[in-house]
Amino acid sequence: METLAAPRFSLQSTLESGQYFRWTRRGDGFEIHLRQGVLFARQNGDVLEFEGVDGATVGRFFALDHDLPAIHAELERDPHLRGALRRYRGLRILRQDPWECMAAFITSAVSNIPRITRNVVDMAARFGTPPAFPRPEQMGSERELRDLKLGFRARYLSQAALLARGGALDRLDGPLESVRQALMEYPGIGMKVAECIALFAYGRLDAFPIDTWVRKAMRRLYFRNRRVSDGKIREFAARRFGRYAGYAQQVLFTAERTGRDYSPDGRPASLSLTLASAPSRR
DNA sequence: CGCCAGGTGGCCC
DNA sequence: GGGCCACATGGC
Numbered sequence: 001m002e003t004l005a006a007p008r009f010s011l012q013s014t015l016e017s018g019q020y021f022r023w024t025r026r027g028d029g030f031e032i033h034l035r036q037g038v039l040f041a042r043q044n045g046d047v048l049e050f051e052g053v054d055g056a057t058v059g060r061f062f063a064l065d066h067d068l069p070a071i072h073a074e075l076e077r078d079p080h081l082r083g084a085l086r087r088y089r090g091l092r093i094l095r096q097d098p099w100e101c102m103a104a105f106i107t108s109a110v111s112n113i114p115r116i117t118r119n120v121v122d123m124a125a126r127f128g129t130p131p132a133f134p135r136p137e138q139m140g141s142e143r144e145l146r147d148l149k150l151g152f153r154a155r156y157l158s159q160a161a162l163l164a165r166g167g168a169l170d171r172l173d174g175p176l177e178s179v180r181q182a183l184m185e186y187p188g189i190g191m192k193v194a195e196c197i198a199l200f201a202y203g204r205l206d207a208f209p210i211d212t213w214v215r216k217a218m219r220r221l222y223f224r225n226r227r228v229s230d231g232k233i234r235e236f237a238a239r240r241f242g243r244y245a246g247y248a249q250q251v252l253f254t255a256e257r258t259g260r261d262y263s264p265d266g267r268p269a270s271l272s273l274t275l276a277s278a279p280s281r282r
Numbered sequence: 283c284g285c286c287a288g289g290t291g292g293c294c295c
Numbered sequence: 296g297g298g299c300c301a302c303a304t305g306g307c
Contacts (some may be wrong), residue, residue, distance in 0.1 A: 018288070031307090033296095054294090070289075071286090076301095101287040105288075105289095106289095106290095108288045109287095109288080109290065109302095110287055110288085110289055110302085111285085111287065111288070111289090111304085111305090112287055112288075112305090112306085114306095115287085115304080115305070115306090116288075144305085148285080149303080149304060149305085150303080150304090151302075151303030151305095152301085152303050152304090153289095153290095153302090153303080154303085154304040155302095156290080175294080187290085188289085188290065188291090188292085189289095190288090190289060190290050190291080191290095192288075192289060193288085193289070193290085195304050196288075209288080211288040211289080212287080212288070212289090213289085215290070229296085229297075231296080239287090253288080257288090
């Protein structure tokens with residue numbers, strides 16, 4: 001087993017935050033299927049023990065180069081974020097393969113994490129070269145994807161694969177807006193999915209994907225539960241959270257989806273919900 | 283049975 | 296810009 005210094009990292013929080021789907025618990029660690037191989041990883045304090053792929057791949061995938069202290073220092077100025085940041089300390093935004101990330105989040109539309117996981121694992125098993133997810137050139141036809149129960153997403157996936165042939169996604173670069181605009185040319189990719197891919201695959205940490213959970217959290221925490229358009233939320237998030245908005249999004253998503261406990265000291269979810277929704281504290 | 287789920291695309295005003 | 300609908304499938 002090899003090791004890597006991994007301070008300010010939580011393997012579990014990172015994997016369980018719903019960014020990546022092809023992993024499973026294995027004994028005291030996790031088995032993670034990547035393009036480069038099957039990675040087994042477990043955490044021992046600040047040390048990440050791993051085998052299966054090389055250390056550079058591990059460090060890159062888990063984004064161990066992200067400056068977590070700086071990110072937290074900046075975001076913790078917002079009192080609404082402190083509880084979630086503390087609770088999910090060490091959660092990192094991954095650096096995923098763009099095509100797999102694109103396929104996974106096209107699949108995510110009107111779905112849920114268990115089902116997305118099933119769909120993505122199915123696609124890998126059916127069309128990929130294990131453990132690698134299928135390249136765009138290997139993806140199935142719309143019909144074959146419908147057979148895997150992808151539903152209306154099957155057409156999007158097969159057509160997106162055609163557009164992504166020849167390494168088109170490897171050539172995407174530039175600021176968030178241009179990456180997002182290029183991604184939205186693909187069928188099945190609107191603003192939300194484009195921001196997910198920009199964040200989870202292209203390291204655009206200022207991306208702020210707004211899904212049903214984040215929308216609910218943002219409305220409650222910053223808009224007095226009023227009805228607000230996603231455009232307004234995005235604008236607000238950009239101003240409020242700045243260059244690390246993506247990290248704010250991911251802890252808000254995770255907190256809202258699991259437990260909904262924003263309090264820094266871990267009160268019962270029902271109570272903290274009440275506290276968080278109240279305009280004033282106490 | 284009916285409703286809703288990590289949304290998007292098409293069409294309306 | 297915003298509102299409404301269909302889109303497959305699965306879980307409750």
